[in-house]
Amino acid sequence: MAERERSHTRPRGAVFVPRAQVMSAADVHRATTRMAHEIAERNRGLEKVVLVGLQTGGVSLAEQLAATLAEVEGASIPVGTLDVAFYRDDIGLRPVLPEAATDISFDLTGTTVVLVDDVLFTGRTIRAALNALGEYGRAQVVELAVMVDRGHRELPIRPDYVGKNLPTRRDEMVDVSADGVSLGELVTR
Amino acid sequence: MSPFPAHLLSMDDLSPDDIGQVLAVADSFAEVGRRANPKVPTLRGRTVATLFFEDSTRTRLSFETAAKRMSADVLSFAAGSSSLKKGESLRDTVETIEAIGIDAVIIRHASSGVPARVAQWVDHCSVVNAGDGWHQHPTQALLDLYTVRQALGGGDAGLTRFEGLQVLIVGDVRHSRVARSQVTAYAALGAEVTLVAPATLLPPSLEGWPVVAVSHRLDDVLEKADVVSLLRVQSERGSGAFVPTLREYTAGFGLTARRAAQLQPDAVILHPGPIVRGVEIASDVAELPASLITEQVSNGVAVRMAVLFLLLGQGPVEGVHRA
Amino acid sequence: MLVVGDRVVEVGTVDAPPKGSVELDAAGCVVAPGLVDLHTHLRQPGREESETVATGARAASLGGFTAVVAMPNTEPALDSAESVRNVLDLATAATAEVAVAGAISVGREGLRLAPMAEMAQLGVRLFTDDGAGVQSAGLMRRALEYATGLGVTLAQHCEDATLAADGAMHEGGWSSRLGIPGTPALAEEVMVARDLALVRATGARIHFLHLSTAGSIELVRRAKADGLDVTAEAAPHHFTLTDACAAGYDPVFKVSPPLRPASDVAAVKAGLTDGTIDAIATDHAPHAPEVKDLPFDQAPPGMLGLQTALALALTELDLPLARILALMSWQPAAICRLDPAHGGGQGGPVAPGAMANLCVIDPGAVWTVDPSALASRSRNTPYGGRKLTGRVRHTLFRGEPVVVDGEARR
Numbered sequence: 001m002a003e004r005e006r007s008h009t010r011p012r013g014a015v016f017v018p019r020a021q022v023m024s025a026a027d028v029h030r031a032t033t034r035m036a037h038e039i040a041e042r043n044r045g046l047e048k049v050v051l052v053g054l055q056t057g058g059v060s061l062a063e064q065l066a067a068t069l070a071e072v073e074g075a076s077i078p079v080g081t082l083d084v085a086f087y088r089d090d091i092g093l094r095p096v097l098p099e100a101a102t103d104i105s106f107d108l109t110g111t112t113v114v115l116v117d118d119v120l121f122t123g124r125t126i127r128a129a130l131n132a133l134g135e136y137g138r139a140q141v142v143e144l145a146v147m148v149d150r151g152h153r154e155l156p157i158r159p160d161y162v163g164k165n166l167p168t169r170r171d172e173m174v175d176v177s178a179d180g181v182s183l184g185e186l187v188t189r
Numbered sequence: 190m191s192p193f194p195a196h197l198l199s200m201d202d203l204s205p206d207d208i209g210q211v212l213a214v215a216d217s218f219a220e221v222g223r224r225a226n227p228k229v230p231t232l233r234g235r236t237v238a239t240l241f242f243e244d245s246t247r248t249r250l251s252f253e254t255a256a257k258r259m260s261a262d263v264l265s266f267a268a269g270s271s272s273l274k275k276g277e278s279l280r281d282t283v284e285t286i287e288a289i290g291i292d293a294v295i296i297r298h299a300s301s302g303v304p305a306r307v308a309q310w311v312d313h314c315s316v317v318n319a320g321d322g323w324h325q326h327p328t329q330a331l332l333d334l335y336t337v338r339q340a341l342g343g344g345d346a347g348l349t350r351f352e353g354l355q356v357l358i359v360g361d362v363r364h365s366r367v368a369r370s371q372v373t374a375y376a377a378l379g380a381e382v383t384l385v386a387p388a389t390l391l392p393p394s395l396e397g398w399p400v401v402a403v404s405h406r407l408d409d410v411l412e413k414a415d416v417v418s419l420l421r422v423q424s425e426r427g428s429g430a431f432v433p434t435l436r437e438y439t440a441g442f443g444l445t446a447r448r449a450a451q452l453q454p455d456a457v458i459l460h461p462g463p464i465v466r467g468v469e470i471a472s473d474v475a476e477l478p479a480s481l482i483t484e485q486v487s488n489g490v491a492v493r494m495a496v497l498f499l500l501l502g503q504g505p506v507e508g509v510h511r512a
Numbered sequence: 513m514l515v516v517g518d519r520v521v522e523v524g525t526v527d528a529p530p531k532g533s534v535e536l537d538a539a540g541c542v543v544a545p546g547l548v549d550l551h552t553h554l555r556q557p558g559r560e561e562s563e564t565v566a567t568g569a570r571a572a573s574l575g576g577f578t579a580v581v582a583m584p585n586t587e588p589a590l591d592s593a594e595s596v597r598n599v600l601d602l603a604t605a606a607t608a609e610v611a612v613a614g615a616i617s618v619g620r621e622g623l624r625l626a627p628m629a630e631m632a633q634l635g636v637r638l639f640t641d642d643g644a645g646v647q648s649a650g651l652m653r654r655a656l657e658y659a660t661g662l663g664v665t666l667a668q669h670c671e672d673a674t675l676a677a678d679g680a681m682h683e684g685g686w687s688s689r690l691g692i693p694g695t696p697a698l699a700e701e702v703m704v705a706r707d708l709a710l711v712r713a714t715g716a717r718i719h720f721l722h723l724s725t726a727g728s729i730e731l732v733r734r735a736k737a738d739g740l741d742v743t744a745e746a747a748p749h750h751f752t753l754t755d756a757c758a759a760g761y762d763p764v765f766k767v768s769p770p771l772r773p774a775s776d777v778a779a780v781k782a783g784l785t786d787g788t789i790d791a792i793a794t795d796h797a798p799h800a801p802e803v804k805d806l807p808f809d810q811a812p813p814g815m816l817g818l819q820t821a822l823a824l825a826l827t828e829l830d831l832p833l834a835r836i837l838a839l840m841s842w843q844p845a846a847i848c849r850l851d852p853a854h855g856g857g858q859g860g861p862v863a864p865g866a867m868a869n870l871c872v873i874d875p876g877a878v879w880t881v882d883p884s885a886l887a888s889r890s891r892n893t894p895y896g897g898r899k900l901t902g903r904v905r906h907t908l909f910r911g912e913p914v915v916v917d918g919e920a921r922r
Contacts, residue, residue: 083217085217085231086217086221086229086230086231086259086498087229087230087231096502097210097213097214098213098214098217100216100217101216101217101219101220102217102220102221103220131230132229135224135225135226135228136224279805279806279807280805298807300807300808300809300810301690301691301692301761301807301808301809302690302691302692302760302761302807302808303761303807305760305761306760306761306762306807309760321691322691322692322807322809323691323692323693324690324691324692325691366691369689369691392688393683393684393687393688393694393696394683394684394685394687394688395688396684396685396688396689397685397689398688398689
């Protein structure tokens with residue numbers, strides 16, 4: 001889900017109403033494959049690469065990337081999951097519960113960490129993720145892979161691998177799921 | 190989902206959903222605790238104060254560690270310090286708290302109801318009851334639940350296994366705030382609670398208590414127990430006058446090695462500590478794998494971090510539904 | 513009605529009021545004999561921060577009382593002629609008559625008899641160790657015998673200390689859930705039963721203070737049916753509040769005997785209706801905020817009562833006004849021997865020649881209790897914010913209007 005969704009600023013009883021499908025399931029699959037190839041290419045091999053998926057939207061994408069990389073390059077890439085609830089800069093302003101405990105069971109020191117998320121929006125989640133990552137060792141390089149970049153950055157954060165660039169209005173919402181990517185709105189009941 | 194309560198004064202304040210939330214969030218904080226640097230910036234800029242009118246280094250340290258691991262500023266007022274004279278007006282203490290600008294105050298007091306009174310008077314502060322008289326000790330019950338859930342496999346699956354779980358609460362229920370919190374806590378998750386105590390150590394009335402049974406003979410009910418939760422014999426709270434001798438108490442209600450051998454293979458043993466070896470529990474029984482006493486202590490910090498996070502780390506609560 | 517000096521002179525129509533008469537408007541009101549409180553704590557000497565004879569008397573006047581019986585659990589206790597004389601002297605300037613109840617035992621310790629004859633010489637007619645009951649059956653028997661010889665009455669605060677055992681509220685479902693030590697109904701009933709047996713054996717008279725349980729009231733009911741010389745009182749809080757009030761741990765609801773469950777409250781009301789209970793007595797127990805504001809189990813027990821008692825009786829009891837006046841005026845006056853100056857014609861209309869101790873009651877006036885507006889030095893009323901019906905408009909004490917239009921004159 002998009003960053004805005006993760007921040008849970010919904011009025012009570014609001015519902016996501018999709019208006020247009022911008023990527024089909026097949027489109028998502030192709031984009032994933034392409035990004036996997038890009039990761040391998042940019043890093044000239046995968047010995048130091050690890051994938052860290054952000055809860056919850058980035059986890060399955062990270063797993064997909066790992067699977068594709070294993071198929072294509074024959075490499076087994078370590079995958080971790082990261083929950084940034086405790087690192088957000090808006091704690092106390094909106095309710096954010098951790099979705100699941102962070103699971104990074106390997107030392108990140110000297111690695112190239114590819115952070116993976118479904119939607120990149122204001123950049124605040126990624127900034128929190130960078131802070132959190134620091135607890136697990138000093139990565140050599142951190143890269144960012146997202147399925148959708150929807151614009152409206154509030155911090156100087158940019159992705160390295162993008163599935164689709166999708167211009168959006170601020171009040172719109174982006175939903176990423178196994179069925180594809182849709183653009184829609186929050187409607188209050 | 191309804192908002193988490195503003196204060197944690199009693200297990201009665203928490204719905205089963207709230208309890209589930211505390212335990213789930215505690216999992217995340219347990220992971221934090223396993224790191225080399227077990228610290229997150231979650232409560233940076235917030236001030237948490239401990240106000241312990243009754244001494245308890247262990248519980249106070251557990252709360253203070255929890256707050257510090259979330260980068261909160263911690264102020265600590267302990268019994269015996271000149272600022273907490275016995276008989277000093279509670280109201281004055283509360284005004285001081287508000288004036289300093291404390292976000293959460295964790296109170297332990299020998300008199301029931303003190304945290305509730307403080308909560309009635311404060312405007313901007315969350316009150317956590319760390320034990321008031323005989324009344325409640327909610328974070329103890331929560332960490333007990335967390336420990337048992339862990340033994341049941343953890344996660345949501347572990348939570349569902351509380352349904353029908355056979356829990357014995359053994360000892361001085363009459364004078365125990367831990368027992369009162371535990372009864373509510375276990376029953377809220379669907380467990381079946383049996384109180385085991387000499388007749389004089391049960392409360393004068395069990396009206397409204399969600400227990401399924403009461404027994405005066407521990408040996409009769411041991412075999413079916415999944416959880417044996419032992420209480421302290423509290424001489425400082427008057428248990429002594431209610432049973433003729435501690436020896437008689439141990440003979441009837443102590444978890445001796447012989448009794449421990451009668452437990453089911455998967456049964457677990459809990460105790461809020463500090464244990465009095467040879468009274469409530471035999472020394473060697475405390476060391477058995479079934480005894481989760483040390484896990485309770487280590488889980489205490491994560492559970493208390495979860496409580497502070499849920500009290501302080503959230504703004505107005507809203508929910509979203511997918512169309 | 514015309515009052516001249518300290519006497520009622522004319523009742524009915526007053527054709528020609530003398531020049532210079534003060535006129536008090538009593539339209540829509542009932543003119544009644546002044547109320548008599550059998551049970552007030554004036555706190556002087558020793559606890560003047562909570563109340564004094566003067567402030568307590570003022571509160572009494574505002575509540576329609578022209579006489580109160582001051583309890584002896586002051587510091588020091590009123591267990592000697594000297595200490596009694598001290599309070600009587602303080603009371604000469606008060607706006608109500610202050611009768612003193614002397615202690616039964618020295619220091620109220622329950623060990624030795626206090627000099628009751630010396631105190632009786634000063635006019636003391638009622639003796640009690642109130643605040644505590646006389647624990648020793650042997651001492652109580654001796655006290656009853658001695659009192660009979662003197663022609664005075666003993667009053668008992670029925671509470672067996674070993675059963676009550678530091679209880680701070682009624683022992684029951686609420687105390688068990690709230691984790692507050694409880695005092696069982698048994699603690700009161702055991703002493704009521706004991707004292708009735710002693711009365712039966714000695715032929716003495718006894719008055720039971722603040723009865724609060726169904727069991728106690730039933731014991732008294734049977735004793736009266738058997739012809740024993742027994743009277744009893746109940747306090748307004750025991751027919752208007754229950755032990756559930758302690759749920760918020762507010763010490764304003766802490767009182768001894770404690771608030772009881774609804775079944776006991778119903779029994780108190782029934783006792784007031786069928787005559788088992790002879791009087792409503794306030795047990796006015798002021799505690800300054802700094803004294804009362806402690807954790808529930810540590811706070812001193814007691815509530816204010818003088819200014820709310822009549823209104824509570826009128827609002828909450830389903831009894832005619834005349835019956836309520838019997839319970840609050842002439843019956844208590846008879847028990848503490850303040851009749852006929854107080855209590856008027858014992859149920860008859862206020863007649864010419866009677867002492868002008870009167871209260872003028874507006875039975876329909878609706879008002880809200882404001883703790884900060886009460887005359888007491890203390891604020892510990894559990895009725896803050898409560899709407900009541902029935903208010904005292906004027907009070908005359910020995911002919912002097914000490915309360916006019918709801919305001920104390922001095």
